[in-house]
Amino acid sequence: MITALRWLVFAIAALAMNFPILVTLATSFKSARELSTNPGLWVQAPTLANYLTVFQVTDRLNIALYLFNSMVAALTGTVLAVVLALPAAYAIARGRVGERTLLPLIVNLRAVPLIIFAIPLYMMFQWLALLDTRLGLGLILTIVNLPLALIILVNAIRELPAELDEAAQIDGAGRTRTLVRIIAPMCRPAIVTSLIFGFITAWNEFLFGLMLTTSKAVPITVGASFFFAASGGGVQWGVASAVMIVGALPPVLLGLVMYRQISGSMTAGAVKG
């Protein structure tokens, strides 16, 4: 009896929380004619026409380009964050360099509304010609990703036995060599987690994409919102839905495959951070 009640609560919660995704998915399979007569969740005559339209390039909208921009910027922001954070995490965990200043500073960065840096960064990017470039967006996404990457990596290195380093030191390996040859391979699960997390966060970022790109480097989160503003004669809801599904797919697939790692490190990041 109580188990049935639990299932009922689960069903209601899962439906309510995923409702916008389900509605968008259903709408993306509706033809234009069905859309005007059937706003319900059930699709009477499913069609793939909307998905084919998504990749037709018009002079104002280029979904394939937006997806490519998101991919490049998110990968840049993810990999660079780990490349910067790993040696620093090693120095913090083992060398106690910056343990009192650098670590708290970056950890607290996660709680600061990043909009306060947005305006000077906009001006700086204008001087450096980084506005509306994938590299520029990737650099900003690095900042967004750094706090969690650093927390995850510092925690992982602290859990490794210190004898590992000592043995390497006795064998005459320098710190850098020890990091590359011993520490980094041992931290592979933590590195993978930081990469997954970073990619999802970076792909889903909106504010900096909106401020720092205009046409060439627009990411999909911003491009999808163009789609709503662009069509003067009303939104084509079927195509718009297909755009949103395509734009949500990469992080969702990654998240579904990797949900165990994600749930574990989300807790670590929240409680230890």
Added chain:
Amino acid sequence: MTTTSPSARTPEFRLLATPLVLFLLVFLGFPAIVNLVYSVSHVSFETLRSPQLSGFSNFAAVWNDTAFWRSVWFSLRFGALTALLECGLGLFLAIFLSPLIVKRSWLLAILMLPLMVAPALVGLMYRLVLHEFVGPVPHYLWIWFGTGVSFLGPGSAFWTLVAVETLQWTPFALLLFYMAYQAIPADIGEAAAIDGAGPLRRLWRIELPLMAPTIVAALLIRFIDGFRVFDNVYVLTGSGPGGATASLSIYIYEAFFKQRAIGKAVAASVLLFAASFAVLYGLNALATRRKGAAA
């Protein structure tokens, strides 16, 4: 080479931390200085590189702007309400559903799905969900109850946004609480059961106190994220109707990009920076003292 202990601060360790420090100096240190200089300058898009010092007039402009205070109030209310709702719902679901999830962890994946979707896209999705002609919510409301609600109208926009944010981020609280609940050693509950404590009593006296640090952390994280909200609000209502749903982040964005009032936008940024710094400093001091008392 000298034989140093692993904890010694060797120059090589400093070298390893240098790239990160340099990156932060360029991308956060420099912008912070620009913020401070421009906040006390007269500056426009034409005179970007030659700001004229003008004292605190920018701050005065922000301080006397009712729209600024309205956005502060919106952000505080939105952050507090969503954090409470998300954590309350998340706590209930985590504990009530844990017997199901323990046996089938893929249920967690279904509940976590909203966390993987960009808040901006979720906001856009609600434009569809709530649309008066093609949206299913108004459709079913009309069929089943014979009423129509203007979800993004003056009276209801705030509550619609609270619901949108809560439905997307309750899974985050749920996840943290589920993990914390599972981490409670089983023998504690068993010992209490032998002593004759019922399930509700165990929950109140043992399990919730053990989960308290996680609950505090979740409330804090969700408040901060709610306070600085931008994406879903921006795509759903802009800041409307009539500026009623402008969060502080949206206020700064609009001051800069729409009104082109750089000085005002930067001054508001500096105020927000100072406020977050003060709050974080206080929280850190509190946490350190707690740790000191516990040790």
